[in-house]
Amino acid sequence: MDDRVKxxxxxxxENNGNIEQLVELGYSYTQVSxxxxxxxxxxxxxxxxxxxxxxxxxxxxxxELSKRLEYSKLENLISPLLSAFIKDNKDESxxxxxxxxLPD
Amino acid sequence: xxxxxxxxxxxxxxxxxxxxxxWEKKENEKISLYENYLNxxxxxxxxxxxxxxxxxxxxxxxxxNDIIQRIKDSYNLIDHDYINKFRKIYFMPLIEQIPIYExxxxxxxxxxxxxxxxxxxxxYKERPERKSGERLLSLFEIEYRELFGAEKFIFPKxxxxxxxxxxxxxxxxxVDDYVGTGDTAKDVLNFYLKYEKFNKKNVLxxxxxxxxxxxxxxKEEFGVRIISKIERGKYLVDNxxxxxxxxxxxxxxxxxxxxxxxxxxxxxxxxxxxxCILNKSPNNTFPVFWYETKSYPAPFPRSKVYKNFNKTxx
Numbered sequence: 323m324d325d326r327v328k329x330x331x332x333x334x335x336e337n338n339g340n341i342e343q344l345v346e347l348g349y350s351y352t353q354v355s356x357x358x359x360x361x362x363x364x365x366x367x368x369x370x371x372x373x374x375x376x377x378x379x380x381x382x383x384x385x386e387l388s389k390r391l392e393y394s395k396l397e398n399l400i401s402p403l404l405s406a407f408i409k410d411n412k413d414e415s416x417x418x419x420x421x422x423x424l425p426d
Numbered sequence: 427x428x429x430x431x432x433x434x435x436x437x438x439x440x441x442x443x444x445x446x447x448x449w450e451k452k453e454n455e456k457i458s459l460y461e462n463y464l465n466x467x468x469x470x471x472x473x474x475x476x477x478x479x480x481x482x483x484x485x486x487x488x489x490x491n492d493i494i495q496r497i498k499d500s501y502n503l504i505d506h507d508y509i510n511k512f513r514k515i516y517f518m519p520l521i522e523q524i525p526i527y528e529x530x531x532x533x534x535x536x537x538x539x540x541x542x543x544x545x546x547x548x549x550y551k552e553r554p555e556r557k558s559g560e561r562l563l564s565l566f567e568i569e570y571r572e573l574f575g576a577e578k579f580i581f582p583k584x585x586x587x588x589x590x591x592x593x594x595x596x597x598x599x600x601v602d603d604y605v606g607t608g609d610t611a612k613d614v615l616n617f618y619l620k621y622e623k624f625n626k627k628n629v630l631x632x633x634x635x636x637x638x639x640x641x642x643x644x645k646e647e648f649g650v651r652i653i654s655k656i657e658r659g660k661y662l663v664d665n666x667x668x669x670x671x672x673x674x675x676x677x678x679x680x681x682x683x684x685x686x687x688x689x690x691x692x693x694x695x696x697x698x699x700x701x702c703i704l705n706k707s708p709n710n711t712f713p714v715f716w717y718e719t720k721s722y723p724a725p726f727p728r729s730k731v732y733k734n735f736n737k738t739x740x
Contacts, residue, residue: 334434338433338434338435339433339434340431340432340433341433341437342429342430342431342468345430345432350456351432351460352460354437355438355440356453358437359441372435373435374434
C-alpha cells in the first residue's frame, strides 16, 4: 500500500474520520473495511465498546510515515488531497502537474 | 446531493450488522448489498443513522437460497384435516386474470358508443410483465413432493382450462410472495368470487410474508384466509407511541428529503414494512431502502435502474 494511503488511513482511525476519502481514491467500501480490520489486527487501532481508538503503536507508525513523507506540521493538520497524486485504481484519471514540475 | 460521509466507526458497525444478519459481504465485487448499503448510509443525515441501523436490524431479506423453504413453511401451517377434505388442490398465482376490452376506433366518441351498446371486442391481453407470484409458483412447482397432500396438487397451465376443470370438491390456493395492504388480493378475489364455483371455503391465499392489516382486511371483506409464516405489523406504529413515534417519523421524513424521495415516506399505504424478497422490495417497504437513482444505488432495490452504475461511479 502507498505510504500516503496508509497515513490517511491512520489519520481516519485516529479521528474517526470519513472513509469516503479513501472511497474517492478508488477503493470500494469492502476494501476499506478490510483495511480497517487489518489495522486493528496489526494492533495499530482498537475497536471496543462502540469506540475506535488508535494505539501508541499506531501513533508511532503515523509519525514515522509523516517524517518519511516529509509532511510539515501544518500539513499534518490537513489531510492531503491524495486523489491529485495517486494514479492506480482509477481508469480514467489524469494528472495535472504543478507549474514547477512542467518540463522545459 | 450533500457530501457523502461514513465514519470508520460506522463502517465497523455495518460490518457487525451484516455478520449478525448473516448477509453475505461479497468481496471483489463493486456492486453488492454491502457496497450499496454503505453508499445509501453515506447520504443520510448523521442524526438519523441510529434509526436506519435500527430499521436494518429488523429487516427481513429473503434470498434465492431459502425462498422454497419459506413458502413450504407457510404451506405447512395449513391444517391437515382441512387439506383432507378436498379432492384436488389447484395452485394459481395471485394475479388478476382480467380480460381487457379493446376497441379499434381512433375516435374516442365511437369507443364510448361501443361501450354503451356493449359491442366491445373482447381480447385477452398478455400480461406486460412477469409477476412475483408467478415466479414463486414456478419455483414451488419444482420441489413440493414431501409436502402433505402433494399427490393432489395440480398446477394449471392456463386460467381458462383451470376454470373448466375446477369442481366444488376442489381447493384453489392463490400464491404470492407478499401481501401488504391487501389491494391486490382484493382485486383478485373480486374476480374469482364473482363465479359461483368459488367461495370463501374453497379459496385460500398462501404467502411468504403478510402484514396484519392486509390479512384482517381480506378476512373482513371476503372471509378468505391468508396463510403466511411471517406476519408483521407496521414497524413504527406498533413499536412506538406518542412523542417517540412522532420523532421517529420526523427522522424518516428527514432521510427521505435527503434522498429526494417525493412521496410515500412510509411505504405504499403507510405500510411501514421491512422486507425484501428475491432482491426486490415490495413498495410497502420504507423507500429509504429501495428508492434509487442512476448514481445512487439502493441496498434493496425494486428495479434495476443503475445498469451502468459501475462505469459511471467507480
